[in-house]
Amino acid sequence: MKLFTWETAPNPRRVKIFLDEKGVKIPSEDVGVTGKPFLKTEFLENHGHRRVPLLRLDDGSYIAEAMAICRYFETLYPDPPLMGSDARQAGKIDMWERLAEWEGLQAISEFYRNSKGSFSGRALPGYAQTLEQIPELVERGEARLNLFYAKFDTQLAKHKYVAGKSFSVADITTLCTIDFASFSKLGIPGNCENLQRWYELVSKRPSVSG
Amino acid sequence: MKLFTWETAPNPRRVKIFLDEKGVKIPSEDVGVTGKPFLKTEFLENHGHRRVPLLRLDDGSYIAEAMAICRYFETLYPDPPLMGSDARQAGKIDMWERLAEWEGLQAISEFYRNSKGSFSGRALPGYAQTLEQIPELVERGEARLNLFYAKFDTQLAKHKYVAGKSFSVADITTLCTIDFASFSKLGIPGNCENLQRWYELVSKRPSVSG
Numbered sequence: 001m002k003l004f005t006w007e008t009a010p011n012p013r014r015v016k017i018f019l020d021e022k023g024v025k026i027p028s029e030d031v032g033v034t035g036k037p038f039l040k041t042e043f044l045e046n047h048g049h050r051r052v053p054l055l056r057l058d059d060g061s062y063i064a065e066a067m068a069i070c071r072y073f074e075t076l077y078p079d080p081p082l083m084g085s086d087a088r089q090a091g092k093i094d095m096w097e098r099l100a101e102w103e104g105l106q107a108i109s110e111f112y113r114n115s116k117g118s119f120s121g122r123a124l125p126g127y128a129q130t131l132e133q134i135p136e137l138v139e140r141g142e143a144r145l146n147l148f149y150a151k152f153d154t155q156l157a158k159h160k161y162v163a164g165k166s167f168s169v170a171d172i173t174t175l176c177t178i179d180f181a182s183f184s185k186l187g188i189p190g191n192c193e194n195l196q197r198w199y200e201l202v203s204k205r206p207s208v209s210g
Numbered sequence: 211m212k213l214f215t216w217e218t219a220p221n222p223r224r225v226k227i228f229l230d231e232k233g234v235k236i237p238s239e240d241v242g243v244t245g246k247p248f249l250k251t252e253f254l255e256n257h258g259h260r261r262v263p264l265l266r267l268d269d270g271s272y273i274a275e276a277m278a279i280c281r282y283f284e285t286l287y288p289d290p291p292l293m294g295s296d297a298r299q300a301g302k303i304d305m306w307e308r309l310a311e312w313e314g315l316q317a318i319s320e321f322y323r324n325s326k327g328s329f330s331g332r333a334l335p336g337y338a339q340t341l342e343q344i345p346e347l348v349e350r351g352e353a354r355l356n357l358f359y360a361k362f363d364t365q366l367a368k369h370k371y372v373a374g375k376s377f378s379v380a381d382i383t384t385l386c387t388i389d390f391a392s393f394s395k396l397g398i399p400g401n402c403e404n405l406q407r408w409y410e411l412v413s414k415r416p417s418v419s420g
Contacts, residue, residue: 072301091273091282
């Protein structure tokens, strides 16, 4: 088994934090490159998926997508549960994880990939074809990110963690989204006090700070 | 418990097919409206989420997002398994379901919502704020959809179903994507014979044809 990763990028980081929370160690290779083509040429030539994280199983087949890789390890190692241990928890965690990804991580990703010159022709990850940047997505991404912050601040006024009483993958995706946004100087707005309280709490976890 | 739905739209249809496959019946209300604001005003006024499907639990709390609702019912009613019954299956199904959603359903949704005059100011679902259409996403959505078709045709040359030997949520999302694309005259290309064979197979299931 081998995990292809790029630990500073937000999607691979979701898996890194998840595995640390589980106490699971697996062989990994960091295939990230600063600047085009962003991933090592050898990795791109041998993996049509062209994105990380990517998990190669012992039978030679692959699991792609950060949350699918987490699902694999959650099923193998249910403790501590990070995707819920009953139907209600599982549904709520999946919901908030997907909201964090769609309303938060996708928003900041649109802002980032459409505004940086180094991503010209690569406005979406994983495509071998040229996909030109779309300037309108920069402003829209920032607008959506601010709505994400407001929604999650409201949720965290009522709950200790994003999906309720327990730390879960919903917290992991939310945290990786915020740290990625902070890198672009679009961190938590000053009026989101609940989100800031939660952020300081989860940032102290060894899986995050380590 | 109550499911708010709009059965002809692709995301609620994913849940409808899933529940039919499970043989689970729950009370539901169709809140769809043809033309703006697309969902009944009473539903929008009472549900900040502003999207369907949306499941209200007996404790008054909600689960949103099609796949999170499916996860809830998968955990309650594991048979027949539609999200995998071991780690490898669970990971592969989650991977292919997410690829179908991100590379397929999101692609045709971008094409659709950015090209139809009736969606002006509502380029993304669920936002109360005006989000203007972005014409570049029409062409990009169609280009991404064709790459999705090619990738899934290759996968289905090797496997009976999208994620392997068994029917799963990956098939459900793929099917709902294709039927939604066909509605915009962007159905399966003639050279995708494996995908067409699979499409004819799954379209015969009572959950799909009924």
